[in-house]
Amino acid sequence: MRSSLPLVPNLRVYGPRTMPPLDSPMPQFSLAFGINSSSMPSFFLFFSINTPAQQHSFPPNPHFHLQAIMTHSLKITVHKAEHLDDVEHLGKNDPYVQVTFDIKNKDSFQKTSVKKNAGKNAEWNETLSLENYIPGQHHTLYVEVLESDVGIDPPIGFAAIPLSQVTNAQGYVFRGLFNLYTPSGKEKGTVSLTLAAVQAGQAAPQGNHAEVKGLTQIESDHKHRIESLKRNEKVSDAATAAGILGGLFAAKAVYDSTQKKDVPKEL
The missing domain is CATH 2.20.25 (N-terminal domain of TfIIb)
Structure with missing residues (x-):
């Protein structure tokens, strides 16, 4: 029923x-x-x-x-992130935020827009929606901040948020400032979110809610996922670098061969 x-x-x-x-x-x-x-x-x-x-x-x-x-909807308003880890080596971070109930289902993530050249601080004020929210089954919200990049997007920070903070909040609305963790597990940076449980099909509640310090944690499966993303990003970078070097060597070989052809023969 x-x-x-x-x-x-x-x-x-x-x-x-x-x-x-x-x-x-x-x-x-x-x-x-x-x-x-x-x-x-x-x-x-x-x-x-x-x-x-x-x-x-x-x-x-x-x-x-x-x-x-x-079943309900969980509305996640992503306000901003601050003091993020700097993972961009040739400029500033281009971060975005994604959230899910199920880290094993890649299609379940909902994402914000990318903030180009935001660096360590970014502001979105965008609302994401996770449908079919069942409080008795969904106990955790997984939050990830990633760098938009060519190939694999490297992780900047992540956290698991207990949703009991929402179900125990007045009106089922909780605005919190949540700590983020680097892939190594170090606490670094924060993300400001408003979490609201609403009837399926309803919009997120309006109005200003006082921000309080929210509870976050690291779950082992989530950390393994982030570590895997980090490893894959390093492999991708190495492959890209190898491709560039290979291209340079190939270009040099072509150049050398043309130079030899252009040398006049001695009489």
């Missing part, structure tokens, strides 16, 4: 639906709205069976219920 209900804090509504006894058994339903263990609204369905003689419950324990699986 699926439902898409608005996020309403502290919702407590009970709506019993009772059917009168008939000659044949008749189910009796009771629908209850409340807050589940993930601090998000959900609903429960209870039912029993009435007969003219007595009421029977199925199962015998009347607390039988079905909990709806509710």
Whole structure:
């Protein structure tokens, strides 16, 4: 069973639906709205069976219920990043931010635009959206800041953000300043984000929210992914350098051969 209900804090509504006894058994339903263990609204369905003689419950324990699986959207507004690690050797960083619930699915990432020549500080104020957000299943938001480059984009910083900060926030909106980590695991730089859980299809909430220090962490699988990106970037750079050198040697060989052909023969 699926439902898409608005996020309403502290919702407590009970709506019993009772059917009168008939000659044949008749189910009796009771629908209850409340807050589940993930601090998000959900609903429960209870039912029993009435007969003219007595009421029977199925199962015998009347607390039988079905909990709806509710899907929402997580809106991520990327405000800015500061004090980033400098990974561009021939100029300034061209950073962008990407986010996902699933680092193993490369198609699940949502990305900001690239800020050309931003260097160590960049500002976006762009809102990304991750759909099918289920609080009971999605516990972590993975954030990566990368350098836009030819070939493989090298990582600048990364972090894993516990989403309990959102589900425990008033109105399910949390604005935080989050620490980033370099591929080696060193704390370096910050990213400012507003995270908001909304009903699927709704826009991100408007208004200014006070920024607080957010909690970030390093998860081993995420760190392995970042380290792999870093290794692949080094291999790509080496291949590019080898290609350039190979091209230079080839050009020199062609030049030398033409010079030899142009030398006049002695009589």
